[in-house]
Amino acid sequence: MSTDSLVKIKNLVKHFDISGGLLDQLQMENGRITRKQTVVKAVNNVSFEIQKGETLSVVGESGCGKSTLARTVMGLYPPNSGEVHYDGQRIDCLPHRQMLPYRTKMQMVFQDPYASLNPRMTVRQIIEEPIYFHNKGISRGDAKNKLHEVMRSVGMDPEWAGNYPHEFSGGQRQRISIARALAVEPEFIVADEPIAALDVSIQAQILNLLMDAQEERNLTYLFISHDLSVVEHISTRVAVMYLGSLCELGTAKEIFSSPRHPYTRALLSAIPTLGGEKKKHIHLSGDVPTPINLPPGCVFHGRCQFANDRCREEIPLGRNLENGTLCACHAVEEGRL
Amino acid sequence: MQPLLDVKNLSVEFALRQGPLEAVKNVSFSLNKGERLGLVGESGAGKSVTGFSIINLISKPGYISNGSIMFEGQDLAKMPFDKMRGVRGNRISMIFQDPMMTLNPVLTIGTQMIETVMAHMDVTRKEAEEIALEKLRKVYIPSPRKRLAQYPHEFSGGMRQRIVIAISLLTDPSLIIADEPTTALDVTIQAEIMDLLLELCETDNMGLILITHDLAVVSEVTQRIAVMYAGGIVETGSTRQVTETPGHPYTQGLIAALPQSGAAGDRLTQIPGAMPSLMNMPAGCPFNPRCQHCTDICKQELPTLKENKSGILVACHHADKV
Numbered sequence: 255m256s257t258d259s260l261v262k263i264k265n266l267v268k269h270f271d272i273s274g275g276l277l278d279q280l281q282m283e284n285g286r287i288t289r290k291q292t293v294v295k296a297v298n299n300v301s302f303e304i305q306k307g308e309t310l311s312v313v314g315e316s317g318c319g320k321s322t323l324a325r326t327v328m329g330l331y332p333p334n335s336g337e338v339h340y341d342g343q344r345i346d347c348l349p350h351r352q353m354l355p356y357r358t359k360m361q362m363v364f365q366d367p368y369a370s371l372n373p374r375m376t377v378r379q380i381i382e383e384p385i386y387f388h389n390k391g392i393s394r395g396d397a398k399n400k401l402h403e404v405m406r407s408v409g410m411d412p413e414w415a416g417n418y419p420h421e422f423s424g425g426q427r428q429r430i431s432i433a434r435a436l437a438v439e440p441e442f443i444v445a446d447e448p449i450a451a452l453d454v455s456i457q458a459q460i461l462n463l464l465m466d467a468q469e470e471r472n473l474t475y476l477f478i479s480h481d482l483s484v485v486e487h488i489s490t491r492v493a494v495m496y497l498g499s500l501c502e503l504g505t506a507k508e509i510f511s512s513p514r515h516p517y518t519r520a521l522l523s524a525i526p527t528l529g530g531e532k533k534k535h536i537h538l539s540g541d542v543p544t545p546i547n548l549p550p551g552c553v554f555h556g557r558c559q560f561a562n563d564r565c566r567e568e569i570p571l572g573r574n575l576e577n578g579t580l581c582a583c584h585a586v587e588e589g590r591l
Numbered sequence: 592m593q594p595l596l597d598v599k600n601l602s603v604e605f606a607l608r609q610g611p612l613e614a615v616k617n618v619s620f621s622l623n624k625g626e627r628l629g630l631v632g633e634s635g636a637g638k639s640v641t642g643f644s645i646i647n648l649i650s651k652p653g654y655i656s657n658g659s660i661m662f663e664g665q666d667l668a669k670m671p672f673d674k675m676r677g678v679r680g681n682r683i684s685m686i687f688q689d690p691m692m693t694l695n696p697v698l699t700i701g702t703q704m705i706e707t708v709m710a711h712m713d714v715t716r717k718e719a720e721e722i723a724l725e726k727l728r729k730v731y732i733p734s735p736r737k738r739l740a741q742y743p744h745e746f747s748g749g750m751r752q753r754i755v756i757a758i759s760l761l762t763d764p765s766l767i768i769a770d771e772p773t774t775a776l777d778v779t780i781q782a783e784i785m786d787l788l789l790e791l792c793e794t795d796n797m798g799l800i801l802i803t804h805d806l807a808v809v810s811e812v813t814q815r816i817a818v819m820y821a822g823g824i825v826e827t828g829s830t831r832q833v834t835e836t837p838g839h840p841y842t843q844g845l846i847a848a849l850p851q852s853g854a855a856g857d858r859l860t861q862i863p864g865a866m867p868s869l870m871n872m873p874a875g876c877p878f879n880p881r882c883q884h885c886t887d888i889c890k891q892e893l894p895t896l897k898e899n900k901s902g903i904l905v906a907c908h909h910a911d912k913v
C-alpha cells in the first residue's frame with residue numbers, strides 16, 4: 255500500500271434504523287405479535303484510500319449513498335462497522351476532544367449554499383467563527399487578516415464582509431462557504447455536489463476556484479457530483495457506487511475511456527454530449543431496488559444484462575484489473591466481459 | 592406553409608408592488624409541424640414564463656402585456672379563459688419537472704387517465720380505458736393493465752414521468768411543451784425519457800418545445816434552439832449551427848465553459864459575473880457587464896435579432912465581429 259494516503263476507509267458500513275419507536279415496530283403476524291425493524295442500508299462494506307493532493311470523485315445515482323459515505327468519513331455519522339483513518343490515525347472511534355484537531359484538517363462544502371449559511375450572520379461572522387473556534391487566543395487583528403486573505407482568495411472583495419448571505423447570488427454564497435472552509439487551513443475538503451445548485455455560467459467559476467485552491471494549498475478533495483463531464487474534468491480518480499456498494503474505482507482516464515463494470519458502462523453512455531452524432535444510450539431494465547431490501551448477490555443483478563446464477567447468489571468482490579482499475583463484477587472476473 | 596406555432600413580440604409582465612417586472616421581453620419564434628425546439632438559458636432567464644404563456648397559464652400578478660401567439664389559426668394570447676381549456680391539455684400538452692404537478696396522489700393512474708380522455712373526447716369508459724392502455728404501452732410501461740389500478744406513489748420517479756408523458760399523449764396533441772422534464776431524474780433515466788420523447792415526436796409528427804438549462808440535452812433532441820438571457824432571446828438557429836458556431840458572446844461563453852474531453856484538469860473558460868436581476872437591468876445590451884466585446888453602443892442601445900454571416904439570428908451589435 256502506498257504511504258501517501260491521507261484518508262483510508264476500510265469495510266465501511268452505515269445503516270439507518272428508520273423503524274421508529276417500539277410501538278411502531280410491533281406487528282401482528284399469524285396471530286403473534288412480532289417486532290419488525292426497518293433498516294436503510296445506505297453504505298455497505300466500502301473500502302478505498304484517498305492519496306495526498308488528489309481529487310477522488312464519487313459518482314452514482316441519487317440515493318446510492320454518496321452523501322452518507324462523505325458524512326461518515328467526516329465523522330458526522332458514526333459507522334456501524336468498519337474504519338476511517340486519517341493520516342495514519344484511526345478516527346472513527348475517537349472521543350470528542352481528540353477529534354477536535356481533525357475538525358480543522360477536514361472541512362466540508364455542501365450543495366445548498368442557502369441552507370448551509372446562517373442567514374442572521376454577516377459574512378465576517380460566518381468566516382471568523384471557525385477561525386476563533388479553532389485558534390484559541392487569536393488576536394482580532396490576526397483574525398481580520400485571515401478573513402481578508404480567504405475572501406480575496408475566493409474572489410470576493412473584503413468590503414462585502416459586513417453583508418448578509420441573502421444579499422449575495424448563489425455563486426457568491428458558494429464562494430462564502432468555500433472561504434469559510436479554507437479559513438481554518440484544512441488539508442482535506444469534502445465537497446458534496448458543490449455546483450449542483452448553480453447556473454451553468456457560474457459553475458465554471460466555482461470549479462476553477464476549487465482547482466486553484468487545491469493547487470495553492472495542496473488540498474486533497476473528496477468530490478461528489480452527478481455531473482459526469484465535470485467529474486471527468488477535475489478528478490484524479492473516480493469511484494462508482496450503486497446501491498451502497500462500490501462497483502468500480504480507477505483513474506479518471508481509465509474509467510472514462512474504458513469502463514469495465516456494466517453499471518459504469520450504462521452510466522457513462524447516458525451522458526448527453528454537445529454536437530456531433532447522438533450516441534447510443536444503454537437502457538437499463540427495471541427499477542433501482544430500495545436500500546431497505548438489498549438484493550442478494552450482486553446488488554446490480556436485477557438490471558444487468560450479463561447476470562447469471564452466480565451473480566444472484568454471491569456478492570462480487572473488488573479485484574484489480576490489468577489497467578489498475580478495481581472492479582467488482584463476476585462477469586469481468588470470469589472473462590465473460 | 593403555415594407554422595404550427597408562431598409567437599410574435601411576446602412580452603409578459605408581473606405587476607409587483609415595486610413596479611412592473613418584465614419577465615419576457617419581445618420574444619418571437621415559430622415552430623413547424625413536427626419540429627423540435629429547445630429553449631435554453633439559466634435560471635430566471637424567462638424560459639418557463641414563455642412556456643406557460645403559450646398555454647395561458649400565467650396567473651396574477653402576471654399577464655401577457657404584448658404580442659400574439661398563433662396556434663392552428665387562433666391567437667392564444669387573446670383567447671378567453673374558458674375557450675383556452677379546449678386547447679390546453681388537448682391540442683397542446685405540458686410536462687413539468689415534478690410529475691406530481693400533473694398526477695393526483697389520491698387517484699389511481701387508471702382513474703386519472705380515463706377521466707382525462709372522457710373530459711376531452713366523446714367515448715365510453717371502456718373505449719377510454721383502451722386509449723389509456725395504448726398510451727401506456729407507447730411509453731413502455733410493463734403490464735399496463737395491472738398498472739392502471741395503482742397509485743402514483745407506487746411508481747419510481749422515472750416511471751411517474753413516463754406516465755405523465757402517456758397522459759400528455761391521450762388527446763393526440765400536436766404540440767408538447769416539456770419544462771425541465773428530466774432535471775430531477777438521474778442521468779440514466781434522463782437518457783431513457785429523452786429517447787422516448789424523441790421517438791414519440793418522430794412517429795406521431797408531434798411538435799416539441801423542450802425547456803432546459805442543459806445545452807447538451809437540447810443538442811441531442813432538438814432541431815432548433817433559442818437561447819434566452821434576462822428575458823429575451825439572444826440567439827436562435829439550427830441546433831447544429833448554434834452549438835458548433837455560436838454567434839452571441841453569451842452562447843459562446845456558455846459553450847466554452849463546458850468541460851471539454853481531452854482537456855482534463857485545465858482551468859475552465861469562465862464568464863465573469865452573473866445574470867442581472869430583472870429589477871436592476873443595465874442600459875443597452877443586458878449582457879454588457881459580462882461581455883468582453885462591449886463598446887459604447889452596447890451600453891446605450893438594446894440589440895435586436897439579426898441574421899449573422901452564418902445565417903443564425905443573433906441579438907448583438909457586433910455579431911459579425913465576435
Ligand SMILES: Nc1ncnc2c1ncn2[C@@H]1O[C@H](COP(=O)(O)OP(=O)(O)OP(=O)(O)O)[C@@H](O)[C@H]1O
Pocket residue numbers: 270272294295296314315316317318319320321322323545
Ligand atoms: N438521516 C437519514 N435517515 C434515514 N435514511 C437516510 C438518512 N440519510 C440518508 N438516508 C438514506 O440513505 C440512502 C443514501 O442516501 P444519500 O443521501 O447518501 O444518497 P445520495 O447518493 O447522496 O443521493 P442524492 O444524490 O439524492 O443526494 C438513501 O436511501 C437515503 O434515503
Ligand SMILES: Nc1ncnc2c1ncn2[C@@H]1O[C@H](COP(=O)(O)OP(=O)(O)O)[C@@H](O)[C@H]1O
Pocket residue numbers: 605607612614632633634635636637638639640641651652653869
Ligand atoms: N409569479 C411571479 N411573480 C413575480 N415574478 C415572477 C413570477 N414568476 C416568475 N417571475 C420572474 O420572472 C423571471 C423569469 O422566470 P422563469 O421563467 O421562471 O425563469 P426560468 O424558467 O428560466 O428559470 C424571473 O425573474 C422570475 O423571478
Ligand code: SF4
Pocket residue numbers: 515516517552553554555556558559560561562565570582583584585586
Ligand atoms: S456481478 Fe453479475 S450482475 Fe453484477 S454487474 Fe457483474 S455481471 Fe452484472
Ligand code: SF4
Pocket residue numbers: 839840841876877878879880882883884885886889894906907908909910
Ligand atoms: S451587444 Fe455588445 S455587450 Fe451585448 S453581446 Fe454584443 S458585443 Fe456584447
Ligand SMILES: [Mg+2]
Pocket residue numbers: 320321446
Ligand atoms: Mg446527496
Ligand SMILES: [Mg+2]
Pocket residue numbers: 638639
Ligand atoms: Mg423554470
